[in-house]
Amino acid sequence: MALLDVTHLTQFFGGLRAVSDFNIQLEHGEIVGLIGPNGAGKTTVFNVLTGVYTPTSGTIVFDGQNIVGRKTHQIAQAGIARTFQTIRLFGKSSVIDNIKIAYHFRMSYSNTDAFLHTRKYWQGEQIVDDYAIDLLRLFHLEGHADDISGSLPYGAQRRLEIARALATKPKLLILDEPAAGMNPAEADELLEMIHWLRDKFDLTILLIEHQMRVVMGVCERIKVMDFGETICEGVPEHIRNDPRVCEAYLGKGA
Template sequence: MALLRADHVTHYFGGLCAVSDFNLELESGELVGIIGPNGAGKTTVFNLITGVYKATEGSIHLDGQELVGRKPNAITQLGIARTFQNIRLFKDLTVLDNVRIAYYNWLKYSSWESLLHIGRYRAQEELYTNKALDLLEFFKLDQFADELAKNLPYGSQRRLEIARALATGPKLLLLDEPAAGMNPREIEQLMEFILWVRKEFGLTILLIEHQMRLVMGICERLKVLDFGATIAEGLPAEIRAHPKVLEAYLGEGGDQ
């Protein structure tokens, strides 16, 4: 059975159709890319999967459980985590707190225990603070643990965002333009990094990207969106030569 399954997902903003009849099946362990020109509806797809928007029509299932209609935090609990196109860290909180917040659903103590710092509070805090620090160490961020997130260099912020997403304990990771603002050398490193993360955490990854170099380099399958509609899908090599894709990116009559 597919890990994630989107059937005929359609979404309107007022009268504007942002995504129409979107279908996707993700098998466990796959790395799939969504590409398309600006405004094609790629991020909207992410927002529909994670529950930020509620799909106007269609259904999305994770492991057979319906996602449409659930709140974002409930969907995260089911095992989907994401990063953002423009980094959305908790800027004025420490790097450690950024990760600890993502453990929110794992910490098991009641609000009474939190008010008085009694009962399970201490043991749970210790357990998950250490887990958070282990995770930061894994991403070579532990030396910044008590630094404010906004003071980190750009590349580290990107890594922290992925670390934070992984702290929620996802099966499926959604990466929204992970290579935005990176130079070719950094993109090379990022490609290795993504493959490494997938292996270490046993993840399925769906990513949005503009950088063809990255998409063609690591994605096993691609889906191309334009004006909310899926115009092509298949292996990277097929997509590269697909006439509709060339048209969407280069304009009509691209053969001249």
């Protein structure tokens, strides 16, 4: 059974149809790209998947459960984690606290333990401390653990955002333009990292990206959207040669 099964997803904003009849199936362990010109409705799809918007119609089945109408945090707890197009770290918190915050819903102690700093509190804090440091080490951020996250360099902030998403232990990771603002060398590093992420954390990955070298290099399947509609999908070679894709990006007759 597919990990994520989206059928006939449609999203209206007032009279504007942002997404229409969007379908996608993700198998466990796949890396799938979602591309299309600006305003095609990609980020809207992400926002619907993560419960920021409730779809006008359609079903979303994730891991065997229908998640339409659930709140964002419930969907995150069910195993979908995301990053944002414009970085949204907890900018005034330290780097390590960013990770710990994402661990919060699995924290074992109660509000009462938090007020009284009981033995359970100390045990819980010990566990999350160790967990967060280990995770930061994987992303080469352990040296910055106590820095304020807003002060990190851009590339490190991107890495931290991915690390933070992983701290919720997701099954599906969705990345909204992870290579935005990166130079080719950094983008290559990102390519490698995405493959490594999938294997290391046993993930399924859905990503929006504009940099074609990243999309073509990492995705096993690609879906192209334009004006809210899916215009084409398939393996990278197929997409590269599809005239409709060219047309969507460059206009007719290009």
